[in-house]
Amino acid sequence: MKYEVDLTQMCPATFAFHVIGGKWNLPILALLSEEGPIRYNELKRRLNGITGTTLTNCLKDLIDYGIIHREQYHEVPPRVEYSLTPSGQELVPLIEEIVAWGANNIHALGGQKV
Amino acid sequence: MKYEVDLTQMCPATFAFHVIGGKWNLPILALLSEEGPIRYNELKRRLNGITGTTLTNCLKDLIDYGIIHREQYHEVPPRVEYSLTPSGQELVPLIEEIVAWGANNIHALGGQKV
DNA sequence: ATACCTGGTATATAAAATATACTAATGGAG
DNA sequence: CTCCATTAGTATATTTTATATACCAGGTAT
Numbered sequence: 001m002k003y004e005v006d007l008t009q010m011c012p013a014t015f016a017f018h019v020i021g022g023k024w025n026l027p028i029l030a031l032l033s034e035e036g037p038i039r040y041n042e043l044k045r046r047l048n049g050i051t052g053t054t055l056t057n058c059l060k061d062l063i064d065y066g067i068i069h070r071e072q073y074h075e076v077p078p079r080v081e082y083s084l085t086p087s088g089q090e091l092v093p094l095i096e097e098i099v100a101w102g103a104n105n106i107h108a109l110g111g112q113k114v
Numbered sequence: 115m116k117y118e119v120d121l122t123q124m125c126p127a128t129f130a131f132h133v134i135g136g137k138w139n140l141p142i143l144a145l146l147s148e149e150g151p152i153r154y155n156e157l158k159r160r161l162n163g164i165t166g167t168t169l170t171n172c173l174k175d176l177i178d179y180g181i182i183h184r185e186q187y188h189e190v191p192p193r194v195e196y197s198l199t200p201s202g203q204e205l206v207p208l209i210e211e212i213v214a215w216g217a218n219n220i221h222a223l224g225g226q227k228v
Numbered sequence: 229a230t231a232c233c234t235g236g237t238a239t240a241t242a243a244a245a246t247a248t249a250c251t252a253a254t255g256g257a258g
Numbered sequence: 259c260t261c262c263a264t265t266a267g268t269a270t271a272t273t274t275t276a277t278a279t280a281c282c283a284g285g286t287a288t
Binding site for chain 1: 122124126127128129130131133134135136137139140141144180199200201204205208211212213215216217218219220221222
Binding site: 024053077 | 277286
């Protein structure tokens, strides 16, 4: 999501919603929190259905937000690892609570398709 | 977000990410948690920038997810109030933690535009 | 030589969000 | 009575976002 606004100027709630909102941000953060430093292609394989373009864009956004870190190793084939920054690590318990909420509430609905 | 899948069949984490992912779902839920039952047009006014079409779609999705409830009163002009279901109310503390995280981490980044 | 790996990018298409105009039923101002 | 405003949306067209597909360099394995 691109907004062309100065993040530090906006309301903290809006900032937080930008970081964890969006279709792929939360799945990416959940994987990073479980799998520690993880490479671009493995991230793509584990995030069922994401395309390379979208993954690249999301990772760039999260780096701009200060949530994840990109470490590039000069090897062949290339190796680039993504991991959580301290700010990102503070999100981990929240992500776990969100997943727990999902487990407790998924059975509350009927079998309709959405 | 439309997925054409049976929600009860999917992974709890994926379910949770569908509920709170998306551009507007979390802002909508935050408003509902703060303002109790709230009408369509006031919701639209308070969610700065959302359009009627998008708000309607988001509300329908959240109803399908079992997170919010729609109560229609047969008055003129029409009155329709939206509120959290018990499943939705269980999300309230998580939303508060997310906002608190935003307040603690927004100053970690420089003033770049994103 | 050929195929395959990596972390991407470029281009074109499909999907989602937006802007705009519009609706029915009523109440109030003039 | 007429005109305008209110409500909760819907219909249509346009713009923005996400996806599918092909492709790149620089190496390794067969």
